[in-house]
Amino acid sequence: MKYLILSDVHANYQALSKVLQNETYDEVLYIGDLIGYAADPYLCYKTFLETGGVGVMGNHEYGTLHPDVLGRFSENARKGILHTIKSIPPEYLTHMATLPEVLAIDNFVLCHTMLGNPLSFQYVFPENKESSYLLESFQKMKEKDHQVMFTGHTHKPCIFKEKEDKTIEIYLAHDGDLYLDDARYVINAGSVGQSRNGVPKAHYVLYDPQKKKVSFRSMDYDVKKAAERIFQEGLPEFSGQRLYLGT
Ligand SMILES: [Fe+2]
Numbered sequence: 001m002k003y004l005i006l007s008d009v010h011a012n013y014q015a016l017s018k019v020l021q022n023e024t025y026d027e028v029l030y031i032g033d034l035i036g037y038a039a040d041p042y043l044c045y046k047t048f049l050e051t052g053g054v055g056v057m058g059n060h061e062y063g064t065l066h067p068d069v070l071g072r073f074s075e076n077a078r079k080g081i082l083h084t085i086k087s088i089p090p091e092y093l094t095h096m097a098t099l100p101e102v103l104a105i106d107n108f109v110l111c112h113t114m115l116g117n118p119l120s121f122q123y124v125f126p127e128n129k130e131s132s133y134l135l136e137s138f139q140k141m142k143e144k145d146h147q148v149m150f151t152g153h154t155h156k157p158c159i160f161k162e163k164e165d166k167t168i169e170i171y172l173a174h175d176g177d178l179y180l181d182d183a184r185y186v187i188n189a190g191s192v193g194q195s196r197n198g199v200p201k202a203h204y205v206l207y208d209p210q211k212k213k214v215s216f217r218s219m220d221y222d223v224k225k226a227a228e229r230i231f232q233e234g235l236p237e238f239s240g241q242r243l244y245l246g247t
Pocket of ligand 1: 008
């Protein structure tokens, strides 16, 4: 079984459709933030449902469902969520409300952020290896016997590995294959629709549990068209400009 694991699509239909049409996989799994920021939440949510609808809640889905928390978002993020609310039909909102915080499959688990309190949407960046949220996630994985967690939220692809002495090693992830040993791993899949690692492409991972193989991938997509759609919809210019920069 080869899973295509996508996080932080952020309503970028150009990036999402390019990856789905050009990658080979058996099933698609989504790690949250399918919507927000960019122009096409309707098409992205529709595609999500058409490709199986298996995924977890991100903070932008949570904000769409609970507009009372919008004060916690940046102005650009808030405008993207308000655009989402007016763009998608009520039945999609009903479906969105059923998304779990955490989803376990085989020996791995999906969560948009960390496992201790997923709906608090804490950030653990690659430089935060001593983060208590990260340590808590490894503890929860041990309790449930999960070897791997796939996460997103920071838009920075990276690998957190728990060593035998329980300290954490961090690797920034670049395109390539990683064969897992018996350690536990928290793997950030990066962002499909709003790269922030300086590489303006769609970032994602493939996972084959039988081979214990995680493949980090990035793919070019039509950045110009995605940015133009953002400008057409009257969304913040910065949300379009950053796609060219990958920041
Ligand atoms: Fe995000």
